[in-house]
Amino acid sequence: MADQLQREIEEILNKLDEFIPEQKATSRIRKQWGEKLRALGGRVGGLVSHVSMGHLMIVSLVLIFIAFAFRSSAIGQYSMIAGLSLLGLTIVVSFIANRRMRSEKRWRGQVVDLSGAGPLDRLQGWFRKRRSRTRR
Secondary structure, rough: OHHHHHHHHHHHHHHHHHHHOOEEEEEEEEHHHHHHHHHHHHHHHHHHHHOHHHHHHHHHHHHHHHHHHHOOHHHHHHHHHHHHHEHHHHHHHHHHHHHHHHOOEEOOOEEEEOOOOOOOHHHHHHHHHHHHHHOO
């Protein structure tokens, strides 16, 4: 009796090891599309990393020139809209990126601190010195 019970337990455990639960259709589809989108994102990210703001501005100017060449057609109208919007977008993004990427100034391998007193600070300091002299 104990051997038979032991064999049944081992059979059940073996079946559990081989059992692969079925996935719901929605989870399978989500997983497949997720993998496809990740692969596409990797490809697009690789292409986008090589495009600079200068490249985008040149493309926008080319679109604007195409718009002038085909003024009276729909191609000209759409290319003008696309060119102007792309030009505006690249200008805005370049200003935003310049604010974020403040790199440290270096001279001969040494970090240079250029945040010293500017002309306005020197002028205020000069006025303070004059006030303190006249009060004595």
